[in-house]
Amino acid sequence: MTANISCTELQVRYAETDQMGVAHHSNYIIWCEQARTDHMRNLGVSYRGLEDQGIRLAVVDAHVRYRAPARYDDLIRIRCWVRDVTSRRVVFGYALERGNDGHLLATAQTALIAVDSQHALTRIPPGVRDRMVIVPDPVRL
Amino acid sequence: MTANISCTELQVRYAETDQMGVAHHSNYIIWCEQARTDHMRNLGVSYRGLEDQGIRLAVVDAHVRYRAPARYDDLIRIRCWVRDVTSRRVVFGYALERGNDGHLLATAQTALIAVDSQHALTRIPPGVRDRMVIVPDPVRL
Amino acid sequence: MTANISCTELQVRYAETDQMGVAHHSNYIIWCEQARTDHMRNLGVSYRGLEDQGIRLAVVDAHVRYRAPARYDDLIRIRCWVRDVTSRRVVFGYALERGNDGHLLATAQTALIAVDSQHALTRIPPGVRDRMVIVPDPVRL
Amino acid sequence: MTANISCTELQVRYAETDQMGVAHHSNYIIWCEQARTDHMRNLGVSYRGLEDQGIRLAVVDAHVRYRAPARYDDLIRIRCWVRDVTSRRVVFGYALERGNDGHLLATAQTALIAVDSQHALTRIPPGVRDRMVIVPDPVRL
Numbered sequence: 001m002t003a004n005i006s007c008t009e010l011q012v013r014y015a016e017t018d019q020m021g022v023a024h025h026s027n028y029i030i031w032c033e034q035a036r037t038d039h040m041r042n043l044g045v046s047y048r049g050l051e052d053q054g055i056r057l058a059v060v061d062a063h064v065r066y067r068a069p070a071r072y073d074d075l076i077r078i079r080c081w082v083r084d085v086t087s088r089r090v091v092f093g094y095a096l097e098r099g100n101d102g103h104l105l106a107t108a109q110t111a112l113i114a115v116d117s118q119h120a121l122t123r124i125p126p127g128v129r130d131r132m133v134i135v136p137d138p139v140r141l
Numbered sequence: 142m143t144a145n146i147s148c149t150e151l152q153v154r155y156a157e158t159d160q161m162g163v164a165h166h167s168n169y170i171i172w173c174e175q176a177r178t179d180h181m182r183n184l185g186v187s188y189r190g191l192e193d194q195g196i197r198l199a200v201v202d203a204h205v206r207y208r209a210p211a212r213y214d215d216l217i218r219i220r221c222w223v224r225d226v227t228s229r230r231v232v233f234g235y236a237l238e239r240g241n242d243g244h245l246l247a248t249a250q251t252a253l254i255a256v257d258s259q260h261a262l263t264r265i266p267p268g269v270r271d272r273m274v275i276v277p278d279p280v281r282l
Numbered sequence: 283m284t285a286n287i288s289c290t291e292l293q294v295r296y297a298e299t300d301q302m303g304v305a306h307h308s309n310y311i312i313w314c315e316q317a318r319t320d321h322m323r324n325l326g327v328s329y330r331g332l333e334d335q336g337i338r339l340a341v342v343d344a345h346v347r348y349r350a351p352a353r354y355d356d357l358i359r360i361r362c363w364v365r366d367v368t369s370r371r372v373v374f375g376y377a378l379e380r381g382n383d384g385h386l387l388a389t390a391q392t393a394l395i396a397v398d399s400q401h402a403l404t405r406i407p408p409g410v411r412d413r414m415v416i417v418p419d420p421v422r423l
Numbered sequence: 424m425t426a427n428i429s430c431t432e433l434q435v436r437y438a439e440t441d442q443m444g445v446a447h448h449s450n451y452i453i454w455c456e457q458a459r460t461d462h463m464r465n466l467g468v469s470y471r472g473l474e475d476q477g478i479r480l481a482v483v484d485a486h487v488r489y490r491a492p493a494r495y496d497d498l499i500r501i502r503c504w505v506r507d508v509t510s511r512r513v514v515f516g517y518a519l520e521r522g523n524d525g526h527l528l529a530t531a532q533t534a535l536i537a538v539d540s541q542h543a544l545t546r547i548p549p550g551v552r553d554r555m556v557i558v559p560d561p562v563r564l
Contacts (some may be wrong), residue, residue, distance in 0.1 A: 014460065014470070015306050015453040019192075019299040019354060022260070025200040026170040026297055030438045033167075037437065037496075047437070048496045051160075059166040063204040069260055072301060073460075073471045119163070119210055155319065155329075156312045156449055158442040160495060165438050171297045178296065178355075188296075189355045213442060214319075214330045301474075304542070307482040308456075311449040333442075341448040345486040351542055401445070401492055 004133045005081045006039035009099060012074045022069035029062055032094045032108050035078035039092070043082075043131040054117050055125060057090070061111040065141070068098075068105050075099025079139075085132045087123050089113050095139045107141045145274045146222045147180035150240060153215045163210035170203055173235045173249050176219035180233070184272040195258050196266060198231070202252040206282070209239075209246050216240030220280075226273045228264050230254050236280045248282045286415045287363045288321035291381060294356045304351035311344055314376045314390050317360035321374070325413040336399050337407060339372070343393040347423070350380075350387050357381030361421075367414045369405050371395050377421045389423045427556045428504045429462035432522060435497045445492035452485055455517045455531050458501035462515070466505075466554040477540050478548060480513070484534040488564070491521075491528050498522030502562075508555045510546050512536050518562045530564045 010031060018024040037047045050057070070076055077097045084091040094108040114124045124132075151172060159165040178188045191198070211217055218238045225232040235249040255265045265273075292313060300306040319329045332339070352358055359379045366373040376390040396406045406414075433454060441447040460470045473480070493499055500520045507514040517531040537547045547555075 011457075013453060014300060014456055015308055017301040018296060019301060019303045020197050020199065021301045024297050025203060026167050026174075029167040029170060030436060033437055034434075056161050058161065058207070058210070060207050061205070062166060062207075064202070066199070066201050066203075069199070154312060155315055155441060156447050159437060160440040160442060160444045162442045167438055171295060174296055302479050302481065304481075307485060308449050308452040311452060315449075338443050340443065340445075340489070340492070342489050343487070344448060344489075346484070348481070348483050348485075351481070 003042065004135045005079050005138060006035065006042045008035040008038045008078045008080065010034065010076050010078070012070050012072050012076060014072055017072045022071055025064070025066060028064050028066070028096065028106055028108065031076065031078060031096065032080070032110060035080040035094055036092050036110070039080040043133070045128050045131055050128065053125070055122065056115050056117070057112040058115045058119070059110050060113050062108070064106055064108040066106050068103060070098070070105050076105065081135045081138065082132045083109060083137065084134060085124070085129055087129065088121060090124065090132055093137055093141055104139065107139060109141055144183065145276045146220050146279060147176065147183045149176040149179045149219045149221065151175065151217050151219070153211050153213050153217060155213055158213045163212055166205070166207055169205050169207070169237065169247055169249065172217065172219060172237065173221070173251060176221040176235055177233050177251070180221040184274070186269050186272055191269065194266070196263065197256050197258070198253040199256050199260070200251050201254050203249070204251075205247055205249040207247050209244060211239070211246050217246065222276045222279065223273045224250060224278065225275060226265070226270055228270065229262065231265065231273055234278055234282055245280065248280060250282055285324065286417045287361050287420060288317065288324045290317040290320045290360045290362065292316065292358050292360070294352050294354050294358060296354055299354045304353055307346070307348060310346050310348070310378065310388055310390065313358065313360060313378065314362070314374075314392060317362040317376055318374050318392070321362040325415070327410050327413055332410065335407070337404065338397050338399070339394040340397045340401070341392050342395050344390070346388055346390040348388050350385060352380070352387050358387065363417045363420065364414045365391060365419065366416060367406070367411055369411065370403060372406065372414055375419055375423055386421065389421060391423055426465065427558045428502050428561060429458065429465045431458040431461045431501045431503065433457065433499050433501070435493050435495050435499060437495055440495045445494055448487070448489060451487050451489070451519065451529055451531065454499065454501060454519065455503070455533060458503040458517055459515050459533070462503040466556070468551050468554055473551065476548070478545065479538050479540070480535040481538045481542070482533050483536050485531070487529055487531040489529050491526060493521070493528050499528065504558045504561065505555045506532060506560065507557060508547070508552055510552065511544060513547065513555055516560055516564055527562065530562060532564055
C-alpha cells in the first residue's frame, strides 16, 4: 500500500448496531468521513487547520454500496484515496473491509466542494490541492 | 400528490448539526429511512410487522445528492416513492425540501433487498410487493 | 397539564435501535434536548434566536433513569419542565412515557449554564430567565 | 494505573460535533459504553460472548458531569472501573480526559442490570461477577 492510499481502523460500537443485529447503514458515512480526514492528514493537510483558515469541505454527493454486514465489535479497515480533484471539488474513494479476514464489506465514494464560512463556493487552496494525489481505484467501486 | 408518493415532515435536531453549522450529511440517510417506513405504512405495509414475520429489508445501495444545507430547527419535508421493485429488491426515491419555502435540499435513492433473520437472501412477500406501486420520479434524482 | 409543562411527541427511529432490540440509551439525551427546545419555544424563548444573540446553553450535568425499554416505532411522549433557574444556570426535568398506554419509560434531568460564543460563562438574559417558570415535579425523578 | 482501571482512547469525530463547535453531550454516553466494553474485555469478559449466552447488560441509570468541552479531532482518554457489583447489578465509573494535557473533561457513572433476551431480570453469571473487581474512585465523580 502506497502513502497515497490511507488505512484507518475502527471497531464497530454497540451504539452503531440496530435491531437487525448489524451496524446501521448510516454509520458507514461517518466511518468514511473519519477515513477521509485521516487520509488528508497523511497527505499533509489538517482538516482542522483548513477550517481555521475559513475553508470547509462540504459533501455534495455520497454513494455507498453495501456488500456484507458489519457486526458489533468487528474491526473495520477502511482504505481511502483521492479519485479526482479540480480547483473546487475533490472526490474520495473508500473500500471497507473486515479486519480479521479482509472480506470486502462496502465500497463508497463522496464528492466534496470547498465553501467559505458563509457556505459560499470557493477554491480549494492550491497548496492543499497539490497534495491531493489522484490514484487509480484499488478495488472496483 | 397521489397516495403513491408519501410526505414525511421532521425538524432538524440540534444533535444533528455539526460545527459547520448545518445538519451533518449522515443524517439524511436516517431521515430517508424514516420517510421510507412512513411510505410503506401508507402503502399498507408495516415494517415492524414484516420483521415479526422474519423478513428484513437491508439497504444495499444508498446515493444522496446534497444541493443546499439544512439548518437547526428547519422543517424538512421528504417525499418518498417506489422507483422499481422486483421479487427480491426494491428501490426508493426521495426528495428532501425545506418546509417553509419548498427549496430542494437533497435527492436520494436507496436499494433494499429482502433477507431472513440469518441475513440470507429471500423474496419480498408477494402481498407486500403488490402494494409497492412504482411511480415516475417527481423530481430529477 | 399547564402551559408550564410541555409535551413533545416523537417516534422511535429504526436507526435508534440497537441489537438488544430496543432504543439505545444514548438517544434519550437527544430526545430530552428536543423536548427542552420545544419547552423553551412554548415559554416564548427561541433557542435559535438565543444563539443568534451569541448566547448558548451548554449542558453541564445529565442524569437519566431508564425504567422500561422503548422499541422501534413506539410513540414517545416527553413532558418537560423547569425545576430550577438562577442567573446563570437552569435545570430541566423530563418524564418519558410510551404514547399508547402512558407507561413511564424514563425520567431525566439536565442542568445547563449560559456561555458566550467563546464558551466563557455568562448570564441567562433576564428576559429569558423571567419566562422560565419553575414548576413542582409532576413525577418523582 | 492498575489492570482494574482500563484506559480507552478515541478521537472526536466530525459527525460528533454540533453547531456550538464542540462534541455534542450525547456522545459521552456512547464513549463511556466503548470504555466499558473495553474494561470488561480487560477483565476477561467479552460482552459479545455474554450476548451469545443470552445475557445482556441493560443501562438503568446514567449520570454525566460535563466539566470542559471536547473539540473535533481531540484525543480523549477514558478511564473506566467498577464502582460496585451485586448479583444483578453493576455500577461503572468513568473519567474522561483530554489526551494531550490530561485535562479532566467529564466524569460519569452508569448502572447496568442483567436481563435475558426477553428483557426479564436475571443474574450476572457468577464467573463474570467474580471478575468485576471493585476499585476506589480514582477521581471524585
